[in-house]
Amino acid sequence: MIQLILILAFGALCLSSLYFLARRTPRAEGGSGPLVEARQALQALRSGLLPPELIARIFARADLEYVLSEVPENVRPLFMEERKKIALSWVNQVRRQILLLRRFYLGSARSYARLSFRTEIALALDFAALLFACRALQVALYVRGPFAVPGMVETTAAVAARVCKVYEESLAFLSPAQLGALADRSAGAARL
Amino acid sequence: MLLTLAIWWACIVAEALVVFRAFPGNLLRRYPFFYTYATSVLICDVLLFAMYELSPASYATWCWRAEFLNILLGCGIILEIFKHVLSPYPGAERIARFAGLTLFAAIFCFGVFYPMVPGALNVQFAIGQLERYVALERNLLVAQAILFFAVLAIISYYRTVMGKNAKGMILGYGIWLGASVMTLALRFYIGRRFTHAWNVIQPLAYFTSLVIWAVSLWSYEPSPAFDAPAPLEMDHEAVVATTRSAMEAMRSHISKVASA
Numbered sequence: 001m002i003q004l005i006l007i008l009a010f011g012a013l014c015l016s017s018l019y020f021l022a023r024r025t026p027r028a029e030g031g032s033g034p035l036v037e038a039r040q041a042l043q044a045l046r047s048g049l050l051p052p053e054l055i056a057r058i059f060a061r062a063d064l065e066y067v068l069s070e071v072p073e074n075v076r077p078l079f080m081e082e083r084k085k086i087a088l089s090w091v092n093q094v095r096r097q098i099l100l101l102r103r104f105y106l107g108s109a110r111s112y113a114r115l116s117f118r119t120e121i122a123l124a125l126d127f128a129a130l131l132f133a134c135r136a137l138q139v140a141l142y143v144r145g146p147f148a149v150p151g152m153v154e155t156t157a158a159v160a161a162r163v164c165k166v167y168e169e170s171l172a173f174l175s176p177a178q179l180g181a182l183a184d185r186s187a188g189a190a191r192l
Numbered sequence: 193m194l195l196t197l198a199i200w201w202a203c204i205v206a207e208a209l210v211v212f213r214a215f216p217g218n219l220l221r222r223y224p225f226f227y228t229y230a231t232s233v234l235i236c237d238v239l240l241f242a243m244y245e246l247s248p249a250s251y252a253t254w255c256w257r258a259e260f261l262n263i264l265l266g267c268g269i270i271l272e273i274f275k276h277v278l279s280p281y282p283g284a285e286r287i288a289r290f291a292g293l294t295l296f297a298a299i300f301c302f303g304v305f306y307p308m309v310p311g312a313l314n315v316q317f318a319i320g321q322l323e324r325y326v327a328l329e330r331n332l333l334v335a336q337a338i339l340f341f342a343v344l345a346i347i348s349y350y351r352t353v354m355g356k357n358a359k360g361m362i363l364g365y366g367i368w369l370g371a372s373v374m375t376l377a378l379r380f381y382i383g384r385r386f387t388h389a390w391n392v393i394q395p396l397a398y399f400t401s402l403v404i405w406a407v408s409l410w411s412y413e414p415s416p417a418f419d420a421p422a423p424l425e426m427d428h429e430a431v432v433a434t435t436r437s438a439m440e441a442m443r444s445h446i447s448k449v450a451s452a
Contacts, residue, residue, distance in 0.1 A: 004381045007334060011374035014341050018366040021344065021359070103351075105435045110350040113282035117290045119432060124349070127434075 058086050066145045080145060087146035088138055095134040106147045196422075199395040200241065206402035210409060215413040216391040219357075224360055225268030230405070232265050248330035256325045263332050269365045273343055277354045277362075278417055284350040285340075291342045299335045323380065330376035337369050355415040360408020371397030 067079045105123070109115055210230050214220045220227045236258035246253045270292075278285040344362070347354070354362070372394055379390045 001381075004377050007330070007377035008374055010334070010337065010341075011377070014344075014366060014370040014373070017341065017344055017348070018363055018370070019349065021366075023362055101435060106350050110281040110284040110352065113286065114447055115286050117287060120287055121344075123432075123435065153225045170313040 042181060058083070059146060061147060080147075083146045084141065087141050091134055091138045091141060095138075098127065098130050098134065115117065196395065198393045199392070200237070203399050203402060204234070205238060205239050205240065206399060206406055210234075210402060210405045213406065216408075219409060221415075222412060223272050223357070223361070223409075225265075225271045225275075226443055229262065229265040233262050236262060237312055249281060256329075259329060260332070262313050263336065263339055265328065266365065266369075269335065269361055270343060272338060272361060273347075273358065275351055276358045278343075280415065281350060281352050286350055287350075288343050288346045289344065292339055295339055295342055299338070323383075326376055326380050330373065330380055333373050333376065334368060337373050339370055340366065353416050356408050356413040358415055360404050364404040364408070367404070368398050368401040370381055413424060 014015070063079075063083075067076055109120065211227065211234050214223075214227050214230075240251065243254055256315060259260065274288065278288050302375065323347055344366070347362075373392045375386075375390050375397075379386045
């Protein structure tokens, strides 16, 4: 019976994976596309989405204290709800960064002929663990709220800056001239 | 019975369509393994149909022989996937080849050493000839499905791009393989009571596959050309290192936030 269940489950897994394969958009991904996107996303993150000041503002405990002491009671739930949305959106951004990093990494790895199986497995597990951690964090924020975790502001601000810095380093080999050339190639490929 | 015969006829017509459509687009030369399989299935089906009408006694024996021949030739579709979907991506191809060889070695070892386990073959000897064929076909297809699924997982993970022809080959073969594995497992477990359902479901799944092949291989549509990133080939080791450090930073970031 166990054998039957295992085989049926495996068959169902095969068929469902075909469904996802069939749904996949036949987008011709040039090798330079993810690179350009990763670089552009990094710029957007550094300049607009994740500066430490913005994160400090989002998770500012002073705001909570002000609302708790000065604002009428009926406004407090609204404030908490809005802040929770913003905090969740922030985790979502971190998750997107990881996905972007993975996409960029895989874009590089798939063309590299001397790829190490062990490294690939380790990185695949790391990516999976990170994405899972992000989901868990989203759940924690959703359940406990944005101000339930003391010390969040400092840590987020500091490490968000580190993440951006590491991204910058990982894409440092792309000079502005190379980036321009790659962007042109990507635009050309998209037109085709 | 009538339904089974109707599906059989429909399958022969669809097989002929798949094979004959290969000539105008010169697909035979482009996908030799796939068309070897398709031609073999067509010839086997026509001969088996004639045998079924003229000499039903010998039909059963030849039916299983043809089945095993075609399962073997079906591996050619996985070779076509390697050739047309993975070969433009040396990294992904290397991982797929390594995974394929590892799985093959694991399945081979299992096949060699499992019968040595005391009592492992008691069930196999207790069952009849037909059940033994069913079990053997199921085991061969499960082994092929594991390999096929591993290759699919690698294709999805590395987001390799494929053309209409390759996608159709994968979808068609995957549907047949998945349905066959499931119905054979049910046939083995439930026994003869499942034979009627088995005689309809498996050919129907095969007919679906043939329709997909006929549509997707109507004309030659190769995988879109892949623009390999020249700067990355030399910088990959650096990319691995920096990716790792970026992930380390994010991991500590998340764990700090979570534990704060």
